[in-house]
Amino acid sequence: MDALIRRACVLATIAKRRKTCKTSLGKTALMKLVYIAQEVYGLDLGYRFNLYTYGPYDSDVMGDIDYAEAIDFLDVHYNAESGYRIIPGTDFTPESCGSLPKEDEQKIEALFDDFGTFNARELELRATIIYVLKDAPSLEDKDTIKRVQKLKPKYDSDEIEEALSGLKSTSRIP
Amino acid sequence: MGDTHSIRIPVHGFVEFDDWERDIINHPVFQRLRRIRQLAFSDHLYPGSTHSRFEHSLGVMHIATRLFDTIENKCAHILEDRLNYNQRESNARRLVRLAALLHDVGHAPFSHTGESLMPHKDGPESKKFVHEDYTAQLIQHEMKDVIDDHSENKNSYNLTGKDVADFVLGKSTLDGGRLFWRELVVGQLDADRMDYLLRDAYHCGVTYGHYDLDRIIDTITVVEDRRDDFPEGLRIGIEDGGRHAAEGLILARYFMFRQVYFHPVRKAYDNHAYKALQLFLNAGKGNGLLPNPSSKQSRKKYLKLDDWKVMDFINSEKAGRHSDAILRHRHDRCVVKTREVANAIEIAQHEKNLKRLLESDIEATSIDADKEWYKVNKSEIRIANNDSTLSAPSQSKPLSEVSNVVQKIEGSKQLLILVPIDQVKNANDILQKGE
Numbered sequence: 001m002d003a004l005i006r007r008a009c010v011l012a013t014i015a016k017r018r019k020t021c022k023t024s025l026g027k028t029a030l031m032k033l034v035y036i037a038q039e040v041y042g043l044d045l046g047y048r049f050n051l052y053t054y055g056p057y058d059s060d061v062m063g064d065i066d067y068a069e070a071i072d073f074l075d076v077h078y079n080a081e082s083g084y085r086i087i088p089g090t091d092f093t094p095e096s097c098g099s100l101p102k103e104d105e106q107k108i109e110a111l112f113d114d115f116g117t118f119n120a121r122e123l124e125l126r127a128t129i130i131y132v133l134k135d136a137p138s139l140e141d142k143d144t145i146k147r148v149q150k151l152k153p154k155y156d157s158d159e160i161e162e163a164l165s166g167l168k169s170t171s172r173i174p
Numbered sequence: 175m176g177d178t179h180s181i182r183i184p185v186h187g188f189v190e191f192d193d194w195e196r197d198i199i200n201h202p203v204f205q206r207l208r209r210i211r212q213l214a215f216s217d218h219l220y221p222g223s224t225h226s227r228f229e230h231s232l233g234v235m236h237i238a239t240r241l242f243d244t245i246e247n248k249c250a251h252i253l254e255d256r257l258n259y260n261q262r263e264s265n266a267r268r269l270v271r272l273a274a275l276l277h278d279v280g281h282a283p284f285s286h287t288g289e290s291l292m293p294h295k296d297g298p299e300s301k302k303f304v305h306e307d308y309t310a311q312l313i314q315h316e317m318k319d320v321i322d323d324h325s326e327n328k329n330s331y332n333l334t335g336k337d338v339a340d341f342v343l344g345k346s347t348l349d350g351g352r353l354f355w356r357e358l359v360v361g362q363l364d365a366d367r368m369d370y371l372l373r374d375a376y377h378c379g380v381t382y383g384h385y386d387l388d389r390i391i392d393t394i395t396v397v398e399d400r401r402d403d404f405p406e407g408l409r410i411g412i413e414d415g416g417r418h419a420a421e422g423l424i425l426a427r428y429f430m431f432r433q434v435y436f437h438p439v440r441k442a443y444d445n446h447a448y449k450a451l452q453l454f455l456n457a458g459k460g461n462g463l464l465p466n467p468s469s470k471q472s473r474k475k476y477l478k479l480d481d482w483k484v485m486d487f488i489n490s491e492k493a494g495r496h497s498d499a500i501l502r503h504r505h506d507r508c509v510v511k512t513r514e515v516a517n518a519i520e521i522a523q524h525e526k527n528l529k530r531l532l533e534s535d536i537e538a539t540s541i542d543a544d545k546e547w548y549k550v551n552k553s554e555i556r557i558a559n560n561d562s563t564l565s566a567p568s569q570s571k572p573l574s575e576v577s578n579v580v581q582k583i584e585g586s587k588q589l590l591i592l593v594p595i596d597q598v599k600n601a602n603d604i605l606q607k608g609e
Contacts, residue, residue: 002521004544004587027554048304050344052361053353053407054399059362063551063585070584071517078575083400135346150349154407 001101007045008068009100010034012092013108015074019087021116026084027076028054031061032123036115039130040172043107049131051151055124056131114170125155125163133173176326183229185372189236194326195275199232201320202477203279203312207231209480213374214284215443216434218503220378223434227278227285230373238274238358238365240391242267245410249396251565256408257351265331266355272321272333273341273359277366279317280308282464282476283484284447286547291451293463303467308476310339311467316477357410362554363394363420371426374434382429385422393419397558397570411556411570420555421577428550428583435548438508441541442592446500450493454484457492495594506539506592509601515584524589530608531591536601541590550586 001009014033018025035056037043049056065086068074072091078084118126125148132139132147139147145160167173176193183189191199198204207227216223246253246261253259259266282288282305292303313321314335321327321335340347341356348356358365368387375383393416399409412420434440456462464479465472491497499505510527512520524540531538543549556570574580593601 002518002525004542005518005521048301050360051346051348051353052344052357053350053409059551059553060549062554063549066551066583067515067585067587070515078572080571080575132346147346151346151353153350 003046004064004067006100006104007064008071008073009092010037010043010045010104010108011064011068012073012088013100013105014111015086016088016092017108017112017116021112023117023119024082025086026120027062027065027086028084029118029120029123030065030086031055031057032120032127033111033115034061035127036123036130037107037111039134041107041111043104043111051128051131055128055152114172122163125152125160126167128152129160129164129167130173133167181232183232184225184376185369186233186236189232191235192326194320194324195235195271197320197324198272198275198317201317203316204228204231204276206477206480207278207281209482210278210281210283210285211481212285212370212377213434213440214287214447214481215500216378216440218443218500218505219437219439220380220434222379223374223377225373225377227281230369231275231278233369233373234277234359234365235271235275236365237368237387237391238270239267241358241363241365241394241410242270242355244391244394245396249567252396252408252567255565256567257354259351264351265333266351268331269333269337269341269352270355270358272338273356274365276313276317276338277309277342277359278305279312280305280310280467282308283451283479283481284444287444287447288451288464289547290448291455291462291464293466306343308467308473310343311473312477313339313342315470316473354408354410361410363390363410363412367427368423371423371430374430375426378434380430380433382433383426385426386419389416389419390423392416395558396567397556398567399556400569408567409556409570411558412573413558414560417557417573417576420557420573421579424553424555424573424577424580424583427548427553431546431548431550431586432514436543436546436586436588438511438541438590438592439505441590442505442507443500445539445541445592446493446496446505450488450496450500451484453493453496454487457487499595504595506594507598508590509538509593509598510605511590512588514586514588516587516589521587521589524591527605527608528591530604531593531601534600534604536597536604537594538601539592541592543586543588546586550583552580552583 015025035049038045047058047060049058069076072089074089075087129148132144145157148160149157178190179196180188180190210227212225212227212230213223289305294300294302318335371383393413395413396408397411452462465475467473488497488500512524528540552574555573557573557576558568558570560568
């Protein structure tokens with residue numbers, strides 16, 4: 001399977017799966033879910049995330065969303081009040097793209113078991129914590145919390161602590 | 175502060191710097207950029223494009239500073255209020271200037287073409303190093319004498335090479351303020367892109383890369399970025415009055431991609447450069463890869479590599495048919511290409527064509543726009559809804575939602591097949607038979 005078609009399929013599969021969670025999916029949430037899928041669940045899509053004011057980000061994910069929209073694997077709607085809403089496109093069918101490798105599907109399923117219902121704000125916090133944990137694995141929890149708060153002052157330390165302990169309770173987080 | 179110096183470069187005219195920055199510019203690690211061409215062998219297509227990473231880096235520092243000063247002057251109260259920014263005490267302006275100046279010092283010979291030959295970080299399954307990893311190591315170690323230990327720095331700024339490297343890489347040691355300023359060097363509205371589009375267009379002699387830089391700088395501002403279901407925070411954006419200048423920037427990217435960066439002749443020479451560099455790195459005891467940036471010894475070897483060194487190898491005809499292509503302008507030719515945005519069916523057809531050619535002993539190479547460093551996408555530039563007041567930033571919208579032109583940009587997925595010039599006829603016959 002071509003690498004870009006695979007990535008477009010992954011994006012569309014996440015959009016499809018998110019629909020069943022009855023939680024909206026915008027560009028921020030999709031970016032963070034892709035980040036967590038790659039960095040925590042080992043779904044290697046070749047993205048290179050680094051840190052921006054809006055958390056871990058790779059502009060190639062945005063390019064892939066544009067491409068997936070162009071070939072109708074995704075429908076991307078924008079509303080000034082609510083922002084982006086992304087749903088699977090009409091051409092996202094097994095006939096049009098071939099099947100995503102089973103292993104990829106399993107990783108997306110595992111991602112949704114742990115992160116599927118978090119909203120964009122919650123995902124941004126968790127993605128940033130994961131970024132810090134990977135960047136500085138030897139930090140103690142209290143220092144991780146301080147570092148996240150320095151990066152993202154909009155989250156208070158209780159919220160960060162709760163998210164960190166939730167992440168650590170899943171066996172996949174270091 | 176010391177004396178002010180200047181160098182005149184195309185596009186911006188005089189670029190000013192002080193004693194400390196002059197010592198950094200004169201450092202051998204930075205001077206090496208004079209010998210790394212910005213666009214590798216693109217001069218085979220546009221003979222004027224022989225410019226180097228050296229002048230580009232000066233240009234990026236110049237634009238980043240103009241952007242920084244505009245935002246600082248226009249939005250000082252908002253920055254104080256939201257980022258605890260203190261103009262007098264902050265060393266953010268200096269950090270932005272140094273990161274902009276040094277962001278490319280880690281480039282390999284032939285710029286992005288050489289990047290594909292960087293080694294894996296940690297075994298064959300791990301990610302590969304990228305030029306930013308080399309940049310970060312060189313700034314922290316080989317340039318320590320002109321950054322950490324420089325008297326001007328010690329007296330006034332107390333910055334370390336690690337501060338600059340972390341800023342370039344986006345490390346978690348940054349705080350919210352530095353992350354905000356980082357967007358001027360590595361972001362959707364960054365000085366890097368603003369400079370290379372104008373500079374590459376100038377040297378290529380094309381007008382595709384032109385856009386209204388002065389208007390972008392005049393209208394740059396801070397905005398509130400509301401996305402999905404929550405107000406995300408402070409971002410760098412453009413006032414509504416600069417919307418068309420921002421459109422111009424995105425369109426310049428699109429046109430430059432089509433006419434310069436992904437032109438089949440340029441891609442053919444990128445491939446010849448890549449193969450020649452690989453052969454160069456294979457010679458002697460080499461493993462075909464660039465030295466790893468993690469150790470001092472291999473960084474020393476890396477710094478000895480530049481376009482001149484590899485060109486010597488090519489000139490001695492040691493790169494086989496790739497020497498021939500470069501020395502006699504006998505580059506591979508494109509025999510088949512997909513539409514600009516290929517769908518799954520076209521991609522499958524491309525793979526079939528490639529297989530057929532390879533099975534017939536044609537030395538075919540597949541070139542994929544998706545693997546390009548220069549890419550086309552809608553970009554996420556924020557446009558202010560109204561003018562920010564002194565104390566409150568305006569809410570904003572993405573440019574792609576207020577611009578029909580940008581909305582239509584669909585990303586890039588074009589595939590080309592290149593073959594050696596003396597195999598073109600055979601290749602065309604094989605492809606025709608397969609239709």
